[in-house]
Amino acid sequence: MDYLVRDARFLASATDLDRLPPPVVAEIAFAGRSNVGKSSLINSLVERKKLVRTSSTPGATRGVNLFRVDLRITPEEGDARDAELDFVDLPGYGFAKRSKKERRSWGPLIEGFLSTRAGLRAVVVIVDVRRGLEEDDAELLEYLESIGRPAILVATKTDKLPKSKRKLALDQVAQRPRAMGYSAETGDGRDRLWRRLLRQAHLLSE
């Protein structure tokens, strides 16, 4: 299988779910603690440095942001075909000082989107490979399971660890689902994650 990102563009942003355009293609959402690297991961997947705003200061992403990705997929057998997919960049959790209730629900916006959005095929839950799974992340995974949303666990910033320590760190992140290593800095893990996303979006059967 081969894939090519032909184009990626900003589609819409909203802090009010009612204001988002309805889903017309399969969607993949990216969730995780504030500043973990969600927006950088999206930029890296579509190979565009500045499609999504990133920052070293937590709280860079406000609201729910949709991006349209145009792909050309060439299966092992058969002809190449074009496909569309939407990426959803979510604001981070675990940043602002919030009430207990809000902490448990990651804020109504994220929870509302994850629980009601009809086009959503999978949620990429991103953790820092050096910190592993924290309480918020574990709660999010549990929540996704309880509402029947497939989760893909990604441990990012693998470039921050020497190669010899990566495997051990990944093994320690989580058992179920297994974490996939990634680096938005070097593109490490990109092909593997793309395959997974395409299968999850039903754009690839192999």
Ligand SMILES: Nc1nc2c(ncn2[C@@H]2O[C@H](COP(=O)(O)OP(=O)(O)OP(=O)(O)O)[C@@H](O)[C@H]2O)c(=O)[nH]1
């Ligand atoms: N070395 C390295 N730095 C990274 C990687 N991914 C993200 N960063 C850095 O981490 C910081 C936060 O990245 P963002 O992509 O803005 O994180 P975010 O999760 O979208 O943050 P919020 O929107 O604030 O929740 C930036 O300074 C990025 O350059 C990575 O794989 N490797």
Ligand SMILES: [Mg+2]
């Ligand atoms: Mg962001």
